[in-house]
Amino acid sequence: MKATLARSARLGRKGHIFGQILNDAPPVPERELAKQLSRRIKKAEKDERMDITMALTPVKTYMGGFTRPKEFRMSNWLSGGRYLSNAKMYETPHHAAYEPHTIFLLESRYPIKFGVGRTECVDHIVAFCRAVDFDAVLKRYNSLRAPSEALESMDNARWPWTPQKRLKRVLYNLNNELKGSLEKDEDDLLQEPVVSPNVAADLATSPTPPRRERPERPKDKLKQTEAVVQRHREADLSTVNAEIISRQEKVPFEVEHSDGTFHHPSGFQPPTSANGFAQSPLPPPNAVDMRPVRQGSNNPDAAVDAEQWKVIRETESKDGALMADLTASAMVGDVVAHTEPRNEKIPTEVSGVVTQGSSQPPQHASGFIPPTPAMARGETEALTHTVISDASDSDKDAVEKHQIAVATLRKEYSQVIKNEPFWRPLLALTVATRPMGASIVRLSRSLSRGLPFHATLDNHDRKSTATLGNRFRCLRLQRMEDLAVEMAQLLAGARGGLVGIRFSPEDRGRGLNGEGLDAPIPWEKRVIGVGIGSWYERAEELKETYRIEGEEEVKQKYLPGDENDAFLIYDLDESGRTERKDLPWQSQGDSDTLKIPSELQDVLDEISELVNALDEERDLIADPIYVLVPAREEVRDAEGYLVEPQDVAPVVLVKSASREPPPGFHLLSGGQARKHMKNRIDYLNKLHKGELARHFASRLNQVVYP
Template identity: 90%
Template structure:
């Protein structure tokens, strides 16, 4: 077994060099190399050798002494810790003694790059018993591309912000009180960074969030001006959109929603809206009472209706807004102690009937209750004369063509009435009565040696009857029941029995194109109208201090506290009302956002210990982490919530008064008594999101440049995109083979004459036509050389600007709406 040891080497200048060495230990299984069996343990250690073309062996009896490139011996050799082979055995030399040592080639091999030496075991592999391989080659760990390192850093930056958002969302979510034993309390993500946490035990790397996450953001509720036409079965009503953006971009985002650059969901709603110039929906009133009856009945019972309380229970809404009720216990049923005794007695009774075997034999013909007389008539014993005898069902005249046979079909019958004549059955019955046993014997002797077989017929079985005349007019072939088949009896394969496709006057070949043309014309028409009258109008706007707080409110504002959708709280019959459905949705959404705003303000004021893990700057590690942020309350500028209410809303004043009372009674009086500042800043906004207030705290961040990309970084992004697109196009066989121009460079050699590779990668110039000669000072590369140089250039740019690229990728979130 090989072990790795670290050795400390000192040169003449007293400079230290830490090098790993390998020791071949005896395992007791006899797996020693033959050429080293006579050597002692201390003699089989790896040593240093010069970097000369012909390796010389220092003097010594069976021992390799460590030395440097110039042959000078090492002054001291100290052995330190012992590690099993397989761990990180790479080491880096210091600048004074770089590339100074090599292990013996019989044990190890080294790459040409000696600035980072990584030992590789070169012992030949051997296949043992049961498929075990001895002496496997332990290759070096493949390096991670620089592009992936930049993406990893970007994901860590986003992960820090996501953990904060999850902690805030968890604090705003009610605790589950059902299914005890199957659920457990949630854990705050911030606890993973505490002493003994999972992130620290797994050696996770932490990156600070982006600066753009700690500027004010606005959560807005938009309502459409006109009702939206939905699919079949869904009532037309106004639509609502809940999203959030930066507070400085609120007006610009509203302009985007009311333009052709609106998000897909908003654009689709505008396409299906009931615009004033489009056909309007007509409501039809249905009166279930006679004229005057409804009025008289209401006048008579008017006093009774006013006195009696009317209660319309809504179980779904009550369950959605109320805490979870405890599980009800099942009612106890009286125990029947004699139930088992009666069952045993019944089984004993049934056991006595096991010897009987009863079965029913079905009769194919009608039970002949009537009696046949000598004159051919039939009578029941009671004297009743049936209209049809037992065997005379087919002797009745042919019914008219439109007649319907109401007789039930006899299951299992082998003799259909419409296919066999009744006279044949009468003859067979007479022969059976007269011939008796003699006819049976004759029939059996006559059938000896006869083989019966069936042959398929090419034509259809002619079950219909032709030549029927009704009231002097000839009828087409029809069944005995009067049914006229669509295809008469004819040979199979005839053209009359085939169906042909007939080209209609209209075709759906251009249906998609016509629909797109109609939508384009409609959009062109309403784009001019929404410039003056916005289609999407802001109903409510909540402004908070950070982006994780806004993301939490938006995530929870799209349903009720326990995740129940808004439409599920309404009864199925109530959803069919066009006049009231939109108002109900509006009230539900406003109430939900009001509850979230009040609860968020309470937590920021210190309710239930406050928010755990919240940050207000990238330098913060999270409130509560090692006592951070617990020494003082949160400043008013960070915990105040702005409430903008649309002035076009008819109940705007009532809504503003509600927020003022909630902030005074539910926040200030309970958690921060004596504070002079308001918990909510209530103000008006118009249909375009503008306000007259100029003293709002977040208005100072209007000129924030956290999302601005520097010009130098933008050039790097453009170059990376250009090279990546060129490689993708060639891989997908879209473009011609790549030809690039690379600036020519002079070769740089070290003191010993070896070529020193440059640390940077030269820029690449893509060439569309490779027929001309390269200009002076450039090399023309194509094929594999061009692709390799382009990939090296991309990795070099990612390595050089790794931190800047990672911050840029993490600056924007997909959930945020940008102008």
């Protein structure tokens, strides 16, 4: 926002005081003024592109009352328009915008591996370029200088020498399974009469025929009987309980020792004949700090608790409950004080097991014998060393490996695509101006309402690798065909023709103050070239479609009796070349609208050098800047005052001030050097403002250049 200061000044002695307002806004740099001029040139071309796009977009017919018809940008320049009311400045577009441009649809030769969740299929690219650069642009796409999206697709392609994706075949209707399933579900279907078109008139005048009842079949009664028997069997569980046999072994397993006693891994000793079928003691009700021992705990004193509670029970029978409580408290404290962690594995392994007179190695209570270095397990020995796993690569190593793999792959396919192009032209539409090409490219990337192509397909249909690429190809071809036919109709005068369109920088726009309405658009400006890839299997069908559409939808409706065709149809090979030599845009040859004059190139190089030097000087580590400025004689006016020079002397950058400046030069450094360099930049921008603005507006980011 401009910082302005309103200041009043006296214009008279009485009654005429606050009359003049002075604007103290800081001056705008000359480089910014050149950019403003360049933006106005681009704005004129953008307004034309928006008018063409609006004419090719269907009118909204939904949400009535919440939308209003859009206005053409050209109407802002009409008498009483907004641009004239706001005193907007008009600049003519650049000459490069009014030369033929080609919109091309490229298709990859091999399928592309996309991200997770996206089916592999061939990829497509829609872009546009100058018609004279079409062959060179295709060579760029089939090289390592291709745009980033095309280069990434080539990196992820399924090249013939790379691993191919294996498709899993799913076979249906095996062993008459379809026939059996249909026979099973036949009785569950609702039997309704089918209304055919032949009897539709009779049904409209006659009453509905009565519903016919399906005759009862003997098989139905048999099914009902079987169902009743099955329900009866499921309800009567007596036979099921009678067939249940209890397991002989105990769960959990217990280990038998040589003395005849049993021992559980948790420390519990079940009653047997060896210990007189002793009962398991119960803790006293008033025991202090008694915590239950978990099953499978690593408490080594779990086996001692049985003997301690045996002593407590004997004390209670002899000396009473009081002495039993005191004894229990003392024993608990002693047990807690002498508790040590167990070193055995969990679950506990039991040693000293004897089977048929031979000692067995340590084993689990379930009978599992863990492997040890001293014993063999079948044909293999137990592991006696630690297996060291491969260390996971760090992020830096992974990135380096990926970069090496990509560089290797690019080196391989860079030699292949020279003779066998990866990106092949499927369709190419050539129009007369750049705004027309930009409009078609913008609308070709989706459907008429802006819906993406993949959104029109069902989720299950997108999973088919064999058909997904074909469906995308057909959708894109149909969309570009619709746009080409509608563009040809508008150029022929349909719905009043295109409003605001230009065919040269001197035009203000068709329809502005009646401009361009006195005569139809010449054939050289309204013809559309249609190039179709000869490698496409349906190329002949596609050419016939364009020929019929141009004859029936354009000539017969809007140009009856015209001998010229609306579309010029020709073949394209895999490299984008054609054998026809009579195309209108071929006569123009190599256009020089983008060629930079040598004088302007010198100015651009000098400005770039000074700007880079100032940027480097801002770095604290950079060396101080030194410049040499030619010395000038002082010029004084008639009154003796110094006269400032109208120009700024050129600057010579030097690396150091170790030497004396040559004769006729002054050495400047620090703030003086920066000030002189900035003044030199502003002087060059002021002197060549128009040329620089035209140069900045000559190229668009949307256009692909070789």
